Amino acid sequence: MQFLVKNYIMIDEHEIPTGSRLYFGKSAKLKREIEAVSSEFLGEAGFEEIVTPFFSYHQHQSLNEKEIIRFSDEQNNIVSLRADSTLDVVRLMTKRLGRSTKQNKWFYIQPVFRYPNTEINQIGAEFIGNNDLSSSIGICEKVFTKFDLNPLVHISNIKIPKIIAEELNLSLDIFEKAELQKILSLEIDWLEKLACLQRPEDIDKVIEIVPQNIKVELKKMKSLYEKLNYKNVHFSPLYYVNMRYYDELFFRFIDKNCTLAKGGSYESEGLESTGFGLYTDAFIETLIKK
Amino acid sequence: MLTVALPKGRIAEETLAIFEKIFGKSFLFDDRKLILEVGEFRFLLVRNQDVPAYVLHQSADIGVVGLDVLEEKDEDLVRLLDLGIGKCKVCVGMRDDEELNYNSPDIKIATKMVNITQNYFSKKAMAVDVIKLYGSIELAPLVGLADAIVDIVETGTTMKQNGLKVVETIMESSAHLIANKNSFIEKKEEIISLYRKISEEIKKK
Numbered sequence: 001m002q003f004l005v006k007n008y009i010m011i012d013e014h015e016i017p018t019g020s021r022l023y024f025g026k027s028a029k030l031k032r033e034i035e036a037v038s039s040e041f042l043g044e045a046g047f048e049e050i051v052t053p054f055f056s057y058h059q060h061q062s063l064n065e066k067e068i069i070r071f072s073d074e075q076n077n078i079v080s081l082r083a084d085s086t087l088d089v090v091r092l093m094t095k096r097l098g099r100s101t102k103q104n105k106w107f108y109i110q111p112v113f114r115y116p117n118t119e120i121n122q123i124g125a126e127f128i129g130n131n132d133l134s135s136s137i138g139i140c141e142k143v144f145t146k147f148d149l150n151p152l153v154h155i156s157n158i159k160i161p162k163i164i165a166e167e168l169n170l171s172l173d174i175f176e177k178a179e180l181q182k183i184l185s186l187e188i189d190w191l192e193k194l195a196c197l198q199r200p201e202d203i204d205k206v207i208e209i210v211p212q213n214i215k216v217e218l219k220k221m222k223s224l225y226e227k228l229n230y231k232n233v234h235f236s237p238l239y240y241v242n243m244r245y246y247d248e249l250f251f252r253f254i255d256k257n258c259t260l261a262k263g264g265s266y267e268s269e270g271l272e273s274t275g276f277g278l279y280t281d282a283f284i285e286t287l288i289k290k
Numbered sequence: 291m292l293t294v295a296l297p298k299g300r301i302a303e304e305t306l307a308i309f310e311k312i313f314g315k316s317f318l319f320d321d322r323k324l325i326l327e328v329g330e331f332r333f334l335l336v337r338n339q340d341v342p343a344y345v346l347h348q349s350a351d352i353g354v355v356g357l358d359v360l361e362e363k364d365e366d367l368v369r370l371l372d373l374g375i376g377k378c379k380v381c382v383g384m385r386d387d388e389e390l391n392y393n394s395p396d397i398k399i400a401t402k403m404v405n406i407t408q409n410y411f412s413k414k415a416m417a418v419d420v421i422k423l424y425g426s427i428e429l430a431p432l433v434g435l436a437d438a439i440v441d442i443v444e445t446g447t448t449m450k451q452n453g454l455k456v457v458e459t460i461m462e463s464s465a466h467l468i469a470n471k472n473s474f475i476e477k478k479e480e481i482i483s484l485y486r487k488i489s490e491e492i493k494k495k
Contacts (some may be wrong), residue, residue, distance in 0.1 A: 012335060154475045178368040178474060198478040220348045236475050257348035 010068060019118035021111075021281060023226055031121070031286050034147070035109050038123045038278060041142050045135065047105040047125055059083050063244060066282075067114045081113040085124050086245060086275055087268075094269040104128040121280035128273045133249050133265055135229035136276040139228045140253055140261045143278065151255040154231050155224060156239035157249050158264070159218045164191065164214070164238075175240035183238070190214075194237050200225045203235060204230045220249055258282040291330055292480055295345055295353035297338035301465050305354050306333070308373075312487045313315065321437060330480075342367060342468070352481060353475035358442060358463040362403045368469040369484055374492055376465040380406060381443045382458040382495045385431050390457050400430030401440035411442070428452040450469045 021149045026192060039049065059080045060068050071080040082088065085108050093106060107125040121144050129137065136155060144151055161175035174182050183195050184280065188192050197206050200222070218237060225233060243250070246264030253261040260283055263276025295372055296302035299439060306317040309331070317324045319335060328331040336344055341355035342363045354373065358380050380403065384390060391397070392414070400408045400421045411418040419435055428448060430436040442463075443456060467488065 152476055152487055178469075178471070179368075180368070180482070181371045181489075194480070196482050234475055234478070236478070239475070254475065257470065259472075 017117040019114075019116070021121060023284070027284050027288060030287055031280060034143070034278075034280055035123060036173070036285050037146050038139075039107065039109065039148075040141050041139055042107040042123075042125055045105070045139055047107040047127075048103055050089060050092070050106045050108050051084065051086060051110060052092065052108060055079050055084050056082055056088055056095045058091065063087075069113055069115050069117075083112050083114055084244060085110060085112060085122070085277075086126060086266075087124050089124070090128060090268040090271075090273065094271065104130070123278040123280060123281055124275065125277075126273060126275040128268075129271050130270040130274050131265055132227070133251065133263065133274050134226055136274050137224075137228055137230065138262045140263070140276060140278060141228075144253065144260065147283075147289075149255065149260070149286065150232055151253040151260050151286075152234060153230060153251050153253045154234045154236045154239065155221050156236050156250045156252075157221050157248060158160070158240060158243065158246060158250050159217050160194070160214055160237045161240035163217070167211075172240060172242070175238055176242065178238070197237055198234050200233055200235055206237075217248075224249055236288065255282075255286050258286050260286060291332060291422050292352060292477065292484065293332045294335065295334045295336050295341045295350035297341050297355060297465075298335050299338070301338075301354060301356075302335060304375045305320070305465070308410075308488060308491050311391070312491050328379075339363075345468055345470050348473060350469045351477060352464050352467060352484075353471045354467055356463045357466055358403065358406065358461065360466060361461065361463075361470065362405050364405065364473060366470055368474045369466055370481070371467040371489060373465045373467055373488070374495070376463075378442050378444045378463050379456075380440065380460040380463060381456040382410075382438050382440055382460065383428070383431070383443070383449050383454045384438045384457050386455050388431075388437075394437075396431040397438070398436040399438050399440055400436035402427060403440055406460060407440040421481055428454055465485055 056080060057077060060070060060078055061083065063083055068083045068143065070078050073079045089106055089108060105127050109123050111119050111121045125136065161172060165172045165175065179197065186191055193206045193209060197203065203218060203222050207215055210218060221235060221237065245266040245268060246265065248265045250264035251262065252259055259279055261276055263273065263277045265274045296305055303468055309317045315328065317328050324335045334344060334350055338355065341353040342359060342365045343365055344350040345353040346365045356376055382390065396419065397416065398419045398421060399407050400423050402423060404420050404422050407420050423430060427439045427441045430439055431454065432452065440460065446456060449456065474481055
């Protein structure tokens, strides 16, 4: 059976929209296992679970409106489908539950939705009032190790490209697109060393020659690395992505072309916090291809 | 091992010639073969417009592609180096006896490069009707399919031979070395080492 829709595009009755997720058999089992293992480790680390509403009034205030699936409530207020969990979790914790609980570690296993019809399954955790990112990396590492994965984690500091862009009057686009030629053409020795820095053991040589304000930020990267047991680590101090809230130390676990997890430190509602998200869909894809 | 996506044709030949000069050995595809392995490099021969897709999905770590294709595709890729080869321009072309009438409420533009065209005319606050074509773009204004075209111009000969002229230049393009974002993080030392060698080689020209 087919249905006739706008512009005469025929949709088969078994068809699902592009961007939606369907798991069955092996992949559904893996999804369940990933979520079970993650919630076990998060529980052991003192996190409690929260399930937030699918609908939100506030997402369009903080996220790019173009990414949000929006509609109106009965009062004609804009309502959106959850496009990001962090913002709602932090608001709920600090504004509503903050007075009644001292719990500041929360995790959630719930999808987010992006316009027009993208579903992203994820496991997220927020550690409100904590600025030590090593615990987030540690939990991700435990989950990956449980599934015999050893992805590369790259550590960055979003403040570094921002400082350089401001001081050298450069566009942040140069860092976002990693335009190496433009960066190296400035012929600044410390900038070149920063651009080329990869191995954690080389960071001291770079710390010695960078300006003081960048030195401080590089030391934070070094200090984070020193707290980790995980050693499959690269540094990418000039990495820049315009992220919604991560504004300082940032990490991303990558396996080939997949981002398996990412997280960072941020400030929300006046509190220094850390958080991360495990990307369940990419995780399943990686395990199936293994 | 670095996998390199090259666009079939002259740019692939010129890029491989640069590799030959740097590494002092032959980099030559066997007849009709699409994969070439030499030392620490694996080259893939793909269609020009497909280079960003191969690199984006990490079937290749790096690639060589025209800036015009990069702007048209607008993918999340690392832009490493302008190789200074394959130079051309993206231009608006019209019949010799016509001029672009910005007062007209309805302008039709035929092109392969829909996004570059839309962006260019949007910035001029013009809502043009873009007709996507896959080849023989010069034909469109001659048979009344479009008022103007947006196309690649190298010497301008093809336009002239078809009774067309360049009325505006949208952008200048040349082949760029690009990289996959994850490959650039994972294999940064290898990629930067190659970047430096290529950069030194093209400076000699």
